[in-house]
Each structure stands twice: as structure tokens, then as C-alpha cells.
Amino acid sequence: MQKLLAAGLFMLCFAIGYSQPTFHVGDFGAIGDGHTDDSQAFLKAWKQLCEAGGTGRPTLEIPASTTFLLKPTLFRGEAGGTGRPTLEIPASTFLLKPTLFQHPILLANGMALQIAGYASVMLMVSSLKDLEQSMAEAVHFHNCNNLQITGISLVNSPKSHISINQCTGVSISRIQINSPCDSPNTDGIDISSSTNLDIQHSIIKTGDDCIAVNTGSSFINITGVACGPGHGISVGSLGEDGADDRVEEVHVRDCNFSRTQNGARIKTFRGGSGYARKISFEQITLIDSKNPIIIDQHYTNDGKRESSSAVKVSDVTYSGVQGTSAEEQAITLNCSDEIGCFNIKMKKIKISSSVPGKKTHAYCNNAHGTSTLTTPKCPLPTQT
Structure with a gap:
């Protein structure tokens, strides 16, 4: 049958x-x-x-x-x-x-x-x-x-x-x-080696990334997308197996994430090269989402030691991101100890816990830039 x-x-x-x-x-x-x-x-x-x-x-x-x-x-x-x-x-x-x-x-x-x-x-x-x-x-x-x-x-x-x-x-x-939500690798839209894309006013429910922007892509505009369930809207993953991957000019605006595993995400493997730059997430609404804001330059579970090479993450803006997080750690900027992330701008961020009585916090490692009117606080030292 x-x-x-x-x-x-x-x-x-x-x-x-x-x-x-x-x-x-x-x-x-x-x-x-x-x-x-x-x-x-x-x-x-x-x-x-x-x-x-x-x-x-x-x-x-x-x-x-x-x-x-x-x-x-x-x-x-x-x-x-x-x-x-x-x-x-x-x-x-x-x-x-x-x-x-x-x-x-x-x-x-x-x-x-x-x-x-x-x-x-x-x-x-x-x-x-x-x-x-x-x-x-x-x-x-x-x-x-x-x-x-x-x-x-x-x-x-x-x-x-x-x-x-x-x-x-x-x-x-x-x-x-x-x-x-439990269907494996069911990305909504995968983009690679493409330019000048406009995605708008759509509903995406998946078991993986709602939208994934991969290497060789640029000038990607994503507006008015409702994501959830799913793994959020992701740049990457980039740099797998030492690859030289490049993504730039990705702009996500007026989107909402409902009960997603991630929200606004950038993910790169250790040992890669290239860049992810000129990326923005603006006017984002969160509803009980895990990892609402996340940059992960350690995207691997293979236990490899840190490499001096990494995909450079820079010129990333988070503005007007508000709503609730399913986890206490609402902001994760887990940047490479060797390379780091630079010119990260965070402003008008307010993420509270979806669990009554819980507080949210941020983990910001080797990320450099500015942070204003951001809750939870995420200290971002300027580049020296």
C-alpha cells in the first residue's frame, strides 16, 4: 500500500x-x-x-x-x-x-x-x-x-x-x-549562490530553518515572514570543512518567530574562511522562541579544537527585537576566541522570559560593537 x-x-x-x-x-x-x-x-x-x-x-x-x-x-x-x-x-x-x-x-x-x-x-x-x-x-x-x-x-x-x-x-x-516540527532537514527555502532575492508576506512552518541563506548569496531581503515552528531564519551554516564561504547584504525585517528553536541566527563552522557581513534583523517579534538572537562561530559537535581560521562575522545589526524567550539565555553571541565578531549593533532590544517569574540573560563572548536600550544587557566592547 x-x-x-x-x-x-x-x-x-x-x-x-x-x-x-x-x-x-x-x-x-x-x-x-x-x-x-x-x-x-x-x-x-x-x-x-x-x-x-x-x-x-x-x-x-x-x-x-x-x-x-x-x-x-x-x-x-x-x-x-x-x-x-x-x-x-x-x-x-x-x-x-x-x-x-x-x-x-x-x-x-x-x-x-x-x-x-x-x-x-x-x-x-x-x-x-x-x-x-x-x-x-x-x-x-x-x-x-x-x-x-x-x-x-x-x-x-x-x-x-x-x-x-x-x-x-x-x-x-x-x-x-x-x-x-520534528521532521528532519525540512528547510523551507534554501538559498545558495544567488543574488537579488525578495521574500515577503509568507508563512513557513518546518522542522529546520524556515529560510537558510548559504554561501555565494547577497542582497537578500526577507520581509513579513511568519516562522514557526522551525529553526529560525539563518545565515549559514558557513565554512564547513574549511570552505571559503561568503554572504553579505541580508536584511530581515517585520518578521515573527513563534515557538522556534532559534530566531535570528548566524552560524559558522570552525576552521572556515570568508565572511558573513552587512546583515540586519529589524522589527522582529518573538513568541516563546529559544535562542531568539544567536551568533554561533562554533557550529560543530565534532569536538575539534579551536582553529585560528574562521568565517569573519561583521556589520550585523539587531534593532527593534521584542517578545518572549523560552530559555533564560535570550541572547547568545558565541564568537570565535581567535577571530571574534565586529561592528555588532544592538538597539531597542527587549526580550523577556515566557515563563512567569523567570529572568533572561545574555552570553556575549568576544563580540565587539555597541549595545543601547538592550534587555537583557549584552556588553559589547568596541574594537581596540
């Missing part, structure tokens, strides 16, 4: 819009009965969509209230015309049947794609073991520039829900991601 598990919604290229030429997925042989493999029909439709010329917006229509079964599928290529190819998917359902260690949906080399609608996707696996061994993200975007994703729901991915790699100019809004 096959076990059906809701997984992340697929993002082909779908959008609500009126454009020409228009294709219908049924014309390419898609059955939509939830049992027949419609992968080839979608690939044929995608090929026609991308080859459509002209300056308009070629659109592929997918009927509402229909269920499509797709096996691991690569949607690849650029539009033949100058318009933005779109796929219209109103309230359809996709069943993704992954092969182990493959992406159920991989979209690569797509230019100017627009994704919108109210679709949902289910992941179909033959056993729970298949799910546990799958290393794939539900949806992976590679080298997709000027990408727009809006109004999509993703549920219970086997691993990360959305992965974005080597993309430029990505806009994500009004999406919902939902996985249990």
Missing part, C-alpha cells in the same frame, strides 16, 4: 494572466487522474511553451480540480520569445513520485518565469524508508533569473521544500510551507 505524504508544491511556471499564445496541458496527453504518469505530457507542453516566439506572454493552462502524477522531471530551457513564459495552475494537485537522491522537480536555465496560483503537491513514496532516504528538495530552481513565485502551498517535503541555486532576481510572496 503506497503511503501518500503531502510534499512541496511544484513550481513549474504558472501564473494567473491573459496572454498569447495559450496551450492546454490536456492537448499534450495529460490525463490528470492521479494514477497515470503525466510527466512526458508536461515536458512536451513545456517545450512548446519555451519555443513560443513573439513578445507576448505564452501561457500553459492546467485545469482546476485535477490531480497530476509526475515522476522526477527536469524542466529546462529558455523562452524563444522576449515575453515571460507562464503556467496557469488554478487549484490543481500534483503527486510527485521521487527516485532516491533525485529532485522530484528540477527547473533549470529558465529565464523570466512567473509562478502563481493555488496549486498543491503531494509526494508519493512506496514506503517511509524511501522518504527518509530521499535527499532531494521537493522543488529545485537552478539558474532561473527574473523568477516570480506567488500564492503557492507546499506541505511535508522529504527534505528542503524550495531550493534556489545560482539565480538572480527572484521574487517570492504569499507562499505557505507546512511541515511538522
Whole structure:
């Protein structure tokens, strides 16, 4: 008996819009009965969509209230015309049947794609073991520039829900991601080697990071995201196995963390190199969150001794962070004894305990900068 598990919604290229030429997925042989493999029909439709010329917006229509079964599928290529190819998917359902260690949906080399609608996707696996061994993200975007994703729901991915790699100019809004708090490695959105991303007005519930910003990423704006449960919004981890990792210009604003394991987090491994800099967390609301503010330059459990090399963390601002902490230690700046963190700015911070009668405190090790109107107090000596 096959076990059906809701997984992340697929993002082909779908959008609500009126454009020409228009294709219908049924014309390419898609059955939509939830049992027949419609992968080839979608690939044929995608090929026609991308080859459509002209300056308009070629659109592929997918009927509402229909269920499509797709096996691991690569949607690849650029539009033949100058318009933005779109796929219209109103309230359809996709069943993704992954092969182990493959992406159920991989979209690569797509230019100017627009994704919108109210679709949902289910992941179909033959056993729970298949799910546990799958290393794939539900949806992976590679080298997709000027990408727009809006109004999509993703549920219970086997691993990360959305992965974005080597993309430029990505806009994500009004999406919902939902996985249990105890589901391993189910990051909401993983970002790597990408620039100019805007994520806003979304709800993310996961068993791992709601959003993780990894190496090679810059100019990432995250606004109005509700995170929880999950491990917070993280920069990193960076510097694993001595890697030279670099992240900069990450700005998180008007977000809330509800019963998360972490809130605003920066995490780097010992022995790495590179930098995490020009990062801000502003106007953040906390509800019973553990580790509301945390910089961890010792992110490893392998017992290795301290290294003279570390990813440099600098120019980090926390402003207007308020709410409650599930732990007494509400602020943790655990910076490297050899390298340290510099130009850390904390202002208008007020974090109290979610447990009546408890007080909060801060642990600030080798962190340098300024701290004003901050509770609990976190002394930050200036750099000498």
C-alpha cells in the first residue's frame, strides 16, 4: 500500500494572466487522474511553451480540480520569445513520485518565469524508508533569473521544500510551507549562490530553518515572514570543512518567530574562511522562541579544537527585537576566541522570559560593537 505524504508544491511556471499564445496541458496527453504518469505530457507542453516566439506572454493552462502524477522531471530551457513564459495552475494537485537522491522537480536555465496560483503537491513514496532516504528538495530552481513565485502551498517535503541555486532576481510572496516540527532537514527555502532575492508576506512552518541563506548569496531581503515552528531564519551554516564561504547584504525585517528553536541566527563552522557581513534583523517579534538572537562561530559537535581560521562575522545589526524567550539565555553571541565578531549593533532590544517569574540573560563572548536600550544587557566592547 503506497503511503501518500503531502510534499512541496511544484513550481513549474504558472501564473494567473491573459496572454498569447495559450496551450492546454490536456492537448499534450495529460490525463490528470492521479494514477497515470503525466510527466512526458508536461515536458512536451513545456517545450512548446519555451519555443513560443513573439513578445507576448505564452501561457500553459492546467485545469482546476485535477490531480497530476509526475515522476522526477527536469524542466529546462529558455523562452524563444522576449515575453515571460507562464503556467496557469488554478487549484490543481500534483503527486510527485521521487527516485532516491533525485529532485522530484528540477527547473533549470529558465529565464523570466512567473509562478502563481493555488496549486498543491503531494509526494508519493512506496514506503517511509524511501522518504527518509530521499535527499532531494521537493522543488529545485537552478539558474532561473527574473523568477516570480506567488500564492503557492507546499506541505511535508522529504527534505528542503524550495531550493534556489545560482539565480538572480527572484521574487517570492504569499507562499505557505507546512511541515511538522520534528521532521528532519525540512528547510523551507534554501538559498545558495544567488543574488537579488525578495521574500515577503509568507508563512513557513518546518522542522529546520524556515529560510537558510548559504554561501555565494547577497542582497537578500526577507520581509513579513511568519516562522514557526522551525529553526529560525539563518545565515549559514558557513565554512564547513574549511570552505571559503561568503554572504553579505541580508536584511530581515517585520518578521515573527513563534515557538522556534532559534530566531535570528548566524552560524559558522570552525576552521572556515570568508565572511558573513552587512546583515540586519529589524522589527522582529518573538513568541516563546529559544535562542531568539544567536551568533554561533562554533557550529560543530565534532569536538575539534579551536582553529585560528574562521568565517569573519561583521556589520550585523539587531534593532527593534521584542517578545518572549523560552530559555533564560535570550541572547547568545558565541564568537570565535581567535577571530571574534565586529561592528555588532544592538538597539531597542527587549526580550523577556515566557515563563512567569523567570529572568533572561545574555552570553556575549568576544563580540565587539555597541549595545543601547538592550534587555537583557549584552556588553559589547568596541574594537581596540
